[in-house]
Amino acid sequence: MKSTSPTVRFSTHGGEFTQIGYTGFSWQHDMRVHNETEQSLVLTLFNNANNEIAAGPATTGLGLAIDLVNRTVTKLRSLFNPNNLIHSVSQGNYQLLSGTNGHVLMDYGSIAKVKEFDGDGNVVCSAQFGDHNAVASYRGYRCQWHAAPFWKPSLVVRRTDTGANVSMGWNGVTNYDNWAVYSVISEKSVEGRWIRTVSRTGFEITVTLTDVSSHYIQVVARQGETVLSKSEVVSF
Structure with missing residues (x-):
């Protein structure tokens, strides 16, 4: 040395x-x-x-x-x-x-x-991460990892007798911490009425809505108040 x-x-x-x-x-x-x-x-x-x-x-x-x-x-x-x-x-x-x-x-x-x-x-x-002596790794490290995928968040909306169940997730992203849920008037709407904000507590989150004023929902993934990405508008 x-x-x-x-x-x-x-x-x-x-x-x-x-x-x-x-x-x-x-x-x-x-x-x-x-x-x-x-x-x-x-x-x-x-x-x-x-x-x-x-x-x-x-x-x-x-x-x-x-x-x-x-x-x-x-x-x-x-x-x-x-x-x-x-x-x-x-x-x-x-x-x-x-x-x-x-x-x-x-x-x-x-x-x-x-x-x-x-x-x-x-x-x-x-x-x-593979078969022994078939897959090798010269070095492996643990470090902070951040990802922001190019695809949009996923959204599924199911109608209920009193409103809708809204399930949302964004596979692969690391840095969002809340969802803003909006009711919009059509699939091509660029503005919507805010319904509620939901903290990110897991890979996929489902909330029940009873105060929906239209048949279209969009969710926004955010970090604090910063918008990271929006889902497609989904009808129900």
Whole structure:
């Protein structure tokens, strides 16, 4: 490993550092340095421990404390799920999640799985996205994701004896928080009469209306007061 200067700070070869406990790893990926000072640093890595020729122990995520003064290496963490041992022969990564009390996301490379571990090493999320050793992922990360699809919100209106049941949803969007429901006078109307505002509480929301003044409904997906998209006008 090297710092920003040409001077070699330490080497993982040649036995220059003393292990405190077993800190071995092999065929690793995604080695990262954290909290670096002149005296110490923390090293994280995805320890494949396997390759396509030689099978080894289960793949783990390792956190190692490197003492640059006393030249010692101490294992801080070894992340794996004892109920689902994985042997990844290539790729993979270890993402230390900021602001999550030591949570780590691991992508298993040649094995089509990702797992999130909490600060105590417990699995809090596990997902599979393909067949093992058939679908691979070089890296996998957890991050904030925003989407605004080009299609309009969906709207279904069913007549009742006293009004209508209105079901609305917008598949794929992430940032709307409420619906404004309007009664309009025709399918080509550009203006309508506001009936009510409904908070977004799930993937699809259904409300019952009794104060409908026409046979046409339109809903508007909003973030606060900002209009994001409008549904088609639906008759009932």
